[in-house]
Amino acid sequence: MHILKMNSVILLLVAIFAIGNCANSDWWKTAVFYQIYPRSFKDDSNDGVGDLKGVISKLPYLKELGITATWLSPIFKSPQVDQGYDISDYRVVDPLFGNNNDLTELIKEANKLGIKIILDFVPNHTSEEHEWFKASVNGTPKYLDYYIWRDGENKDDKKPPNNWLSNFGGIAWTYNETRKMWYYHEFAKAQPDLNYRNPDVVKDMKDILVYWLDQGVAGFRIDAVPYLFEDVNFENETATDKTKGVDPSNWNSLQHTKTLDLNETLDMIYQFRELIDEYNKNHTEDTRVIMTEAYTDFDKTLLYYGLKDGSRLGAHFTFNFDFIQSLSKNSSATDIKNIIENWFENLPEIYTYNWVVGNHDNHRIATRLGVENVDAIMLLQGILPGVMVTYNGEEIGMEDGEVDFDQRQDPQATDEKTFKEKSRDFERTPFQWDNSTNAGFNKGNKTWLPVSKNYINTNVELQNTTVDSHLNIYKSLIKNRKKISPAAKTKIEVLNSTVLTIYRTTETETYFYLYNRLGEPMIINNAGLNNSKILIKSTNSEKEVGSIINGTILVETNESLILHKDNPKDNGSFLYKTQPTVLIAVLFLIFVLNSI
Incomplete structure (x- = not known):
């Protein structure tokens, strides 16, 4: 072969290698995101509260689990009225968790292990201790309209501007004696809402995103997005149709058409995505992503992904909370099937599915659905296509902890009569590492919430x-x-009415998920199961992993399994499994070699 041609081939091979090792734009589409609630994950300093050094010490654990990226609940400077969701400085780590150097070290060490760090971005409101709010209260011209300020009804300071209610209960307005006006807060009064109709606010919040992207974070989980904008005319909300027996101070007594899911809110999320896309365009690292939290109706949830035709994009994915909100201990196999198929049928193909089964705002799987169903729900989440999100502790089947009213920390549960119903403390108790003092969460100091008694x-x-x-x-x-x-x-x-079955099939193999949901033991006759092997079984299964199934299998009540079988291979299997960019390069190489 001519030396010049040989050199060309070598250069081509180098190019192919580079193509196969370039930044990964699609990593997130099949990722496992692991939510860490830092307060409760690992307390390295032994002050009773989890911290960033504690997270760093447990990165090998996340690597062992196979986690792709970990999302940290808020760690920024805060008076901690709402456990960090009341931020007083978006660019500084709260001393409770460490400092900015600790976060830099966490990002660095996580990246070494192939784990990406996602930060919690809280754009709807700040803390009342944020410098912006202090300046707004004091009448500093630039910050006058950084928040939602109004005179009282008919300029009567004794009555709030309208009937809007707070998510945490009661009127959503607080009178400020210094400024002699009312300010709006969707959540606690210590969390004043920002005014996104002010372009300076929008610019400042976008600058914060870029600041942390420059520090190496892989993206953001954006909190409480449906509330970013309010009706420009501040009209009263309409009462719900079913008000009988509903406390008029309860958020659910109103319809919230003036404060929830406004078109301007959707536009702002699309603007955040445009910023992220532009950043990705100008940087060679793996794609940075945003994921949004929107407790809203199904159609609006889809809109936070973006427009149906993709002409404007929103979050890379907005959390699918249907497994949390719609499943109960009485849900049937058909109920689960309907939830999944609703997403399959309605999410446009250009977007990516995601499946969430737990988080810091909802009771744990073992408590909601029963310990006997923990594995089934996790296996269900894992077998489905798209993104998987795990809340810390769900992987070991943690249950809600035991918290008394006088140990409470959640600001939305201050009434002893409704504490058990409203408090989110139960799902936030410290992580259970071992059977030593405080479950290995720390070295014995009193913990911010009590450790669950079942940690042994x-x-x-x-x-x-x-x-x-x-x-x-x-x-x-x-x-x-x-x-x-x-x-x-x-x-x-x-x-047979009760066994949920999911097939994931390619030209070369098939994975089968079986779950007998609340039914009597069932014998399943299915020729498709011939020569399949038990890959994973639930803890309540007595079957043996690795055993071969020959078309018939008995599935016990609440038992769940994942089976696997190879399909007949064909000559195209190599091309089928090869990444498109590498495939093109290989075909080109073949062409070049044939031309030499």
Whole structure:
């Protein structure tokens, strides 16, 4: 072969290698995001509150789990009225969790392990201790309209401007004696809402996003997005149709057409996405992403993804809370199927599915659906296409902790009569690492919330050494989930009324998910299961991993399984599994070699 041609081939091979190792724009589409509630994850300083050094110490654990990225609930400077969701400085880590150098170290060490760091961005409101709000109260010209200020009804200071209510209960307006006006707060009175009709506010918030992107974060979880804008005329909300027996001070007594999901709010999320896309365009690292929290109706949830035709994009994904909000202990296999198919049928193909089964605002899976169903729900989440989001502790089947009223920390649950109903403290108790003092959360100092009493039997150390444990099932799930091609077709069936079955199929293999939801033991006859192997089983299953199924299988009540089988291979299997960019390069190489 001519030397010049040989050099050309070598350069081509180098180019192919570069193509295969360029920034990954689609990493997030099949990612496992792990939510860490820093206060309760690991307390390195032994002051009773979790911190960033504690998170750093547990990065190897996240790597062992197979986590792609971890999202940290708020860690910025805050008076902690609402556990950090009341931010007084968006660019400074709260001393409670460490400092900015600790965050830099966390990002660096996580990246070494292939784990991306996602920060919690809270754009709707600040703390009343933020310098912007102080300046606004004092009448500093630039900051006069940084927040939502109004005179009282008919300029009577004794009555709020309208009937808007707070998510935390009661009127959503607080009178400020210094400025002699009312300010609006969708949440606690210590959390004044920003005024997004002021372009300076928009610019400042976008600058904060860019600041943290420059520090190396992989993206943001954006909090409470439906509330960014309010009706420009401040008209009263309309009462709901069903007001009988509903406390008029309760948020649910109004319809919230003036304060929720306004078109301007959607536009602002689209603007945030444009900023992120522009940043990605100008940087060579893996794609930075945004994911939005929107507790709203289904159609509006889809809009936070972007417009149906993709002409404007919103979040890379907005959280799908249907498994949290719609499933109960009485939900049937058909109910689960309907939830999934609703997303399959209505989310435009240009967008990516996501499945969330727990977070810091809702009771844990084991408490909501029963300990016997923990594995089934995790396996369900993992077998489905798209993004998987895990709340810390769900991988070991943690249950809600025990918190008395006098130990409360949640600002939305201050009434003893409704404490158990409203408090979010129960799902936020410290992570259970082992059976030592305070479950290994710290070295023995009093914890900010009490450690659950069941930590002796539910902890990482114990489950690591138990083959059939929630933790080891979770690890196996994530390991095998990464092997499923994103192109695998998905089919859902309910067999014999109670057995939920999900098939993920490619030209070369099929994964089967089986879950007997609340039914009597069922014998499933399915020729498609011939020669399939049990890959993963729930802790309540007595079957053996690795055993072969020959078309018939007995699925016990609440038992869940993932099976796997190879399909007949064809000559196109290599091309089928090869990444498109690499495939093109390989074909070009073949062409060049044939031309030499």
